[in-house]
Amino acid sequence: xxxxxxxxxxxxxxxxNNFTLALFLGLCPFMGVSARVETAIRMGLANIFVLVLTxxxxxxxxxxxxxxxxxxxxxxxxxxxxxxxxxVEMVIKKVSPVLFKQxxxxxxxxxxxxxxxxxxxxxxxxxxxxxxxxxFAVGAGLGLTLALVLMASIRETSELSDIPAIAKGTGxxxxxxxxxxxxxxxxxxxx
Amino acid sequence: MPRETxxxxxxxxxxxxxxxxxxxxxGLCPALAVTNTVKNALAMSAATFFVICxxxxxxxxxxxxxxxxxxxxxxxxVIATFVTLADMMLQAYAPVQHKELGAFIALIVVNxxxxxxxxxxxxxxxxxxxxxxxxxxxxxxxxxxxMLGGFREIxxxxxxxxxxxxxxNFEPWVxxxxxxxxxxxxxxxxxxxxxxxxxxxAGNAA
Numbered sequence: 001x002x003x004x005x006x007x008x009x010x011x012x013x014x015x016x017n018n019f020t021l022a023l024f025l026g027l028c029p030f031m032g033v034s035a036r037v038e039t040a041i042r043m044g045l046a047n048i049f050v051l052v053l054t055x056x057x058x059x060x061x062x063x064x065x066x067x068x069x070x071x072x073x074x075x076x077x078x079x080x081x082x083x084x085x086x087x088v089e090m091v092i093k094k095v096s097p098v099l100f101k102q103x104x105x106x107x108x109x110x111x112x113x114x115x116x117x118x119x120x121x122x123x124x125x126x127x128x129x130x131x132x133x134x135x136f137a138v139g140a141g142l143g144l145t146l147a148l149v150l151m152a153s154i155r156e157t158s159e160l161s162d163i164p165a166i167a168k169g170t171g172x173x174x175x176x177x178x179x180x181x182x183x184x185x186x187x188x189x190x191x
Numbered sequence: 192m193p194r195e196t197x198x199x200x201x202x203x204x205x206x207x208x209x210x211x212x213x214x215x216x217x218g219l220c221p222a223l224a225v226t227n228t229v230k231n232a233l234a235m236s237a238a239t240f241f242v243i244c245x246x247x248x249x250x251x252x253x254x255x256x257x258x259x260x261x262x263x264x265x266x267x268x269v270i271a272t273f274v275t276l277a278d279m280m281l282q283a284y285a286p287v288q289h290k291e292l293g294a295f296i297a298l299i300v301v302n303x304x305x306x307x308x309x310x311x312x313x314x315x316x317x318x319x320x321x322x323x324x325x326x327x328x329x330x331x332x333x334x335x336x337x338m339l340g341g342f343r344e345i346x347x348x349x350x351x352x353x354x355x356x357x358x359x360n361f362e363p364w365v366x367x368x369x370x371x372x373x374x375x376x377x378x379x380x381x382x383x384x385x386x387x388x389x390x391x392x393a394g395n396a397a
Contacts, residue, residue, distance in 0.1 A: 022370045024224040028303060031216065074278070074297050075271040082264060114220045114301045121294040166385035170216060174378030181371035 006135045009128070013139030016188055019115050020147040021181040026115030030148060031173055040152035042102060044145025048138065050110050051119055053084055055137035058120040059130050077120045085110055115144060150180060201312075201320050205327030211304040212335035212377075213384065218304035222336055223373035225295050229352050232340030234288040236333035238277045238296060243305050243332075245273045247325035251313040266309040267300070274299045304332065342376050343367045 004012075019025040026047070033043050057080050066073055089107050093100045100107075110116060119140055123133045154176050163172060196204070211217045221239065226232045246269050250257075257265045278296045281289040289296065299305070308328055313321040344350060347367030349357045366372050 024220050024370065024373065025298075027219045027223070031219070071275060071279070074275050074300055075268065078267055078271050078300050079264075082267065114298050117301045118294060118298055121297050125294060166389050167382055171378055171382040171385055174374050174381060178371050178374030178378055181369075181374055182366070185369060185371060 004132070006132065009132055010135045010139040011190070013136050014143040014146070015184065016190060018143045018147055018184055019118070019140050020144055021177070021184045023118070025118040026113050026144055029109065029113060030151060030177070031170065034148055034151040034173075035155055037149060037152045037156060040148040041145065044141070044148050046107055046110060047113070047115065047144050048141030050085060050088065050116055051137040051141040051144075052134065053088065054081055054116050054120055055123060055133045057084060058123055059128075059133050062124055073124065077117060081116055081120070115140065147180070151176065154180075198320055198323055202323040202327040205324060205329075205331045206334065207331065210331040210335060211307075211328055212332060213380065215304075215307075217307055218302045218332065219377075221295055221298060221302060222332075222339060223370075223377060225292055226336055226339040226343055226373065227347065227368045228344045229337065229340040231288065231291055232336040233333075234281065234285060234292060235295065236329075236336045238281060238292075239299055239302065239305070239332055240329035241277050242270060242273045242299055243308060243329050244322060244325045245276075246270050246305060246309060247313045247321040248318055249273075250309045251316060251318045251321035254314050257314075262314065263306075263310070266306055266314075270305055270309075271300050304328065338380065339373070339376055342380075343372055347372060 013019070017023060020027065020030050029043055029047075033039050058077065061076055061080060066076065085108065089100075092107070119137060123136060128136055151173075155173065158172065158176070167175075205211065209215060212219065212222045218239075221235055225235045246266070249269050250266060253265075274297065277299070278289075281292070281296060308325060312324045316324070341351065344352075345356060346364045347369075349355060349361045349363045364372075367376065
């Protein structure tokens with residue numbers, strides 16, 4: 001059992017060890033869907049939702065099922081995440097078609113998002129209990145959303161500025177991400 | 192099945208022309224996260240190389256038995272099995288590296304580069320050609336990781352493979368070992384490649 005306080009887990013996951021900017025998890029959506037602020041927010045919310053569900057199911061798996069077979073961890077986590085996303089997709093489609101339309105392609109894409117899988121693995125390695133895992137998931141989700149929205153705002157602004165032709169696209173995005181990551185390093189002393 | 196490429200092209204394509212990290216931007220998470228030293232980069236590449244080759248061979252030899260509807264889940268399962276194997280082997284033979292890489296070994300499962308090759312190539316081609324394609328992609332991934340790891344270790348620690356390169360008065364740029372350095376290094380490599388591409392085009396036009 002980890003003896004960190006809930007607040008330090010939350011703060012660490014969201015700011016100091018931000019999943020995207022410090023641990024490089026979830027880079028695909030970070031590069032792919034960070035062109036508009038609105039889509040970035042939606043992607044972030046969908047991520048928080050799935051992260052919380054993953055944390056719950058990873059805890060159930062670890063506590064009741066994988067105790068005797070830790071070598072099946074990677075395989076069972078990936079199956080659970082994939083089916084979870086599928087179920088969530090079906091439920092949302094049934095309950096709220098409007099939300100389903102808004103989330104669109106982002107929901108299935110979450111399956112192969114390393115942030116989700118990373119969360120399950122980290123939670124196991126640090127042996128968080130139920131509440132700690134939940135806090136960790138919410139913190140990580142908010143951190144992802146924060147990074148996505150920051151990135152999208154900077155990219156929206158930079159669209160209007162005069163950038164050399166070679167720097168357009170991925171190169172510029174990576175340099176911006178580097179600067180953001182530098183800025184987030186400033187929080188490192190807080191914990 | 193129409194053949195557009197020769198086996199040699201299958202092998203070479205992944206190394207530079209369609210380099211998974213530098214051109215296609217796949218598998219960025221491991222490429223940035225563990226390349227603060229050359230040794231870690233090498234361990235990561237070796238594990239990924241093993242997983243992609245084994246999965247490609249298995250997927251291409253089983254392609255007749257995998258129904259189209261569940262093919263993605265089937266590929267993921269194959270990949271997850273080999274990742275578990277790689278994880279155990281590293282733990283047994285290179286415990287130091289295993290500890291340094293930590294959760295990122297398990298994260299090879301969600302490396303989109305590997306799944307991408309299964310879906311785009313191995314599921315449609317013969318075993319041999321899939322293996323060649325996997326080897327090419329694996330080498331391309333290794334080159335990109337070693338480039339990143341090399342730059343970051345030389346600038347950030349002042350060593351290459353733990354061998355000190357500069358005198359004792361060298362002040363290391365610590366930022367290159369930190370996460371921000373990963374983004375910046377890859378950003379500058381891509382900017383540099385864009386610059387040469389642009390010059391080549393200008394040269395051809397003139």
